[in-house]
Amino acid sequence: MSVIAFAKNWEGKFKKSTYELVSYAKDLASRLNTQTLVLSIGEVDESELEKLALYGADRIISVNDSRLNVLSSRIYAEVISQFVRKEFATHILLSDNNSGKAISPRLSVKLQAGLAAAVLDVPKSLEPFVVKKQVFSGKAFAYVQIDSEKKILTLSKNSFGVKENPSTAAIEYFTPELKEDLFKIKVKSEESSDNKIILTDADIVVSAGRGMKSPDNWKPVEDFAAALGAAVACSRPVSDDGWRSHEEHVGQTGKVIAPNLYFAVGISGAIQHVAGVSRSKCIVAINTDPEAPIFSVADYGVVGDAMTVLPKLTEIVLNGE
Amino acid sequence: MKILVCISNVPDTTTKIKFKEGNKQIDDAGIQWIINPWDELALTRAIELKEDASNPIDEVCVINVGEAMCDATLRKALAIGADKAIRIDANPLDAYFVAGQIADYIKKTPYDIVLSGIESSDYNSSSVGGMLGEFLDWPAISSMTQLGFDGDELNIHRAIPGGNQILQLTPPFVGIVQKGIAKEPRIPAMRGIMMARKKPLEVLPAIELKALSQIVEFEQPQAKASCKMIDAEQLDELIHLLKSEAKVL
Numbered sequence: 267m268s269v270i271a272f273a274k275n276w277e278g279k280f281k282k283s284t285y286e287l288v289s290y291a292k293d294l295a296s297r298l299n300t301q302t303l304v305l306s307i308g309e310v311d312e313s314e315l316e317k318l319a320l321y322g323a324d325r326i327i328s329v330n331d332s333r334l335n336v337l338s339s340r341i342y343a344e345v346i347s348q349f350v351r352k353e354f355a356t357h358i359l360l361s362d363n364n365s366g367k368a369i370s371p372r373l374s375v376k377l378q379a380g381l382a383a384a385v386l387d388v389p390k391s392l393e394p395f396v397v398k399k400q401v402f403s404g405k406a407f408a409y410v411q412i413d414s415e416k417k418i419l420t421l422s423k424n425s426f427g428v429k430e431n432p433s434t435a436a437i438e439y440f441t442p443e444l445k446e447d448l449f450k451i452k453v454k455s456e457e458s459s460d461n462k463i464i465l466t467d468a469d470i471v472v473s474a475g476r477g478m479k480s481p482d483n484w485k486p487v488e489d490f491a492a493a494l495g496a497a498v499a500c501s502r503p504v505s506d507d508g509w510r511s512h513e514e515h516v517g518q519t520g521k522v523i524a525p526n527l528y529f530a531v532g533i534s535g536a537i538q539h540v541a542g543v544s545r546s547k548c549i550v551a552i553n554t555d556p557e558a559p560i561f562s563v564a565d566y567g568v569v570g571d572a573m574t575v576l577p578k579l580t581e582i583v584l585n586g587e
Numbered sequence: 588m589k590i591l592v593c594i595s596n597v598p599d600t601t602t603k604i605k606f607k608e609g610n611k612q613i614d615d616a617g618i619q620w621i622i623n624p625w626d627e628l629a630l631t632r633a634i635e636l637k638e639d640a641s642n643p644i645d646e647v648c649v650i651n652v653g654e655a656m657c658d659a660t661l662r663k664a665l666a667i668g669a670d671k672a673i674r675i676d677a678n679p680l681d682a683y684f685v686a687g688q689i690a691d692y693i694k695k696t697p698y699d700i701v702l703s704g705i706e707s708s709d710y711n712s713s714s715v716g717g718m719l720g721e722f723l724d725w726p727a728i729s730s731m732t733q734l735g736f737d738g739d740e741l742n743i744h745r746a747i748p749g750g751n752q753i754l755q756l757t758p759p760f761v762g763i764v765q766k767g768i769a770k771e772p773r774i775p776a777m778r779g780i781m782m783a784r785k786k787p788l789e790v791l792p793a794i795e796l797k798a799l800s801q802i803v804e805f806e807q808p809q810a811k812a813s814c815k816m817i818d819a820e821q822l823d824e825l826i827h828l829l830k831s832e833a834k835v836l
């Protein structure tokens with residue numbers, strides 16, 4: 267028995283969500299009285315790998331293969347499953363982000379391991395193994411019991427927190443056997459968008475809706491976001507009408523996000539919109555209509571015109587209260 | 588080429604979800620069931636591709652693992668324009684069970700492209716597409732935002748954090764679609780509804796397969812404490828509260 271956390275890197279660096287996952291893995295391993303193994307795939311410097319020990323990794327294992335620097339769910343699932351089999355690991359943890367979502371289903375089939383996706387808390391019980399997850403896009407929760415011997419969890423962002431728990435783990439290396447035909451999908455080219463802050467990673471998000479009235483009115487939104495170091499998001503009709511890119515659409519049919527602070531500006535608060543943002547720690551609503559449903563899910567509200575409120579807020583943030 | 592689109596039958600997105608029997612079951616009284624929104628976009632794109640005669644697509648089929656209540660949703664998929672529908676007659680126990688059933692059907696009846704939505708709006712597990720890829724030993728393209736042809740070559744885009752990748756691959760593969768794949772979901776027209784009645788909806792028995800997980804209980808989220816209103820003329824108060832009270836700035 268052991269717990270394995272897959273530590274995803276981005277261009278050789280880990281993120282807060284990686285450390286949160288390792289913290290969770292350590293907590294679970296302590297409950298199970300076993301070790302926390304952290305597996306990194308692709309080239310990562312030892313100085314970066316060592317950081318994983320700060321959050322409780324008992325062993326840090328690196329698959330230091332440059333062919334694996336770009337994520338391929340098929341290959342990564344193969345690497346992780348070989349490692350799981352070698353270690354007789356029982357609990358496999360991934361972050362609930364793009365990569366975790368792509369890898370975990372394949373891993374589940376390879377290992378015949380039940381998968382609980384988007385887990386929100388430490389297990390409710392270990393025998394049987396039951397965890398809490400979000401269902402109906404945040405409108406409810408479910409307790410999922412995993413019946414297979416091996417178990418896979420993907421952990422929702424900001425659900426456990428980063429917890430320091432220093433250990434003295436040495437770095438080991440693991441070389442999986444990979445057949446050439448796994449490297450079949452070729453990336454022809456890559457485009458990067460000009461959004462510097464990735465929406466699903468952002469701690470603060472400024473989101474605007476149809477209340478802005480025209481795509482030409484987004485400057486106050488962007489200025490306010492820039493002042494806060496926040497990502498910009500929007501409601502569905504705004505992206506459907508091409509006012510903003512699809513990448514910014516949040517809600518039940520767009521991105522589901524859980525920042526610390528979410529500003530809903532000129533957004534009415536339709537159930538499908540709220541579904542995608544309800545796990546935000548704090549919601550601020552700015553709306554001209556005091557009856558707008560968004561106020562019933564917000565922590566703080568301002569009744570006012572976004573076009574005057576936003577520039578004032580920007581001013582206050584930049585120049586102090 | 589043949590396209591198979593996986594269809595999940597889910598409560599309408601405006602549904603207020605309630606539970607019964609001590610939070611063990613969904614209270615389905617009054618629920619309107621719809622095609623999972625992402626599956627609907629996948630289906631729309633598949634039909635668009637077939638309608639353009641320059642593309643090598645001969646058939647669009649939809650498949651669902653579910654009980655008889657799902658037939659109405661499959662009829663809607665036929666009305667939107669699918670050529671035929673398959674229902675594997677079983678209670679969809681978990682994603683592993685569902686993907687295993689669909690994979691078994693594909694092994695017997697080959698398809699070139701299989702599409703699924705990035706998640707199902709009920710259990711939000713984002714699993715069926717990736718599991719299918721593994722059951723079939725095919726590549727699965729996650730977060731696919733474009734699917735088209737350039738002559739005989741496929742033109743596929745997928746979203747990655749902070750950008751977009753353009754991929755080169757040949758069928759068979761699983762495409763896990765997200766928003767962008769089609770502009771608007773297609774709505775069935777009267778003619779489509781009439782025609783759907785005559786299209787084949789085949790019901791097949793499930794294969795023996797054990798689910799790996801089960802939901803043992805549901806829970807309602809707690810109601811939020813009331814919203815603190817701030818005067819639009821005193822916005823420094825808001826920033827102050829976000830710093831000192833909510834501690835999020």
Ligand SMILES: Cc1cc2nc3c(=O)[nH]c(=O)nc-3n(C[C@H](O)[C@H](O)[C@H](O)COP(=O)(O)OP(=O)(O)OC[C@H]3O[C@@H](n4cnc5c(N)ncnc54)[C@H](O)[C@@H]3O)c2cc1C
Binds near residue numbers: 476518533538
């Ligand atoms: C299947 C399905 C899935 C959906 N998924 C999503 C989803 O993922 N995400 C999503 O967002 N929506 C989704 N929707 C749409 C959703 O139902 C709403 O239509 C949408 O969220 C409304 O967007 P909005 O709040 O920007 O616009 P509106 O509802 O038009 O609200 C605009 C708000 O702006 C306010 N306002 C107007 N002027 C000003 C001003 N000057 N200053 C400040 N406030 C002002 C108004 O009072 C109003 O509250 C979905 C719908 C369906 C049917």
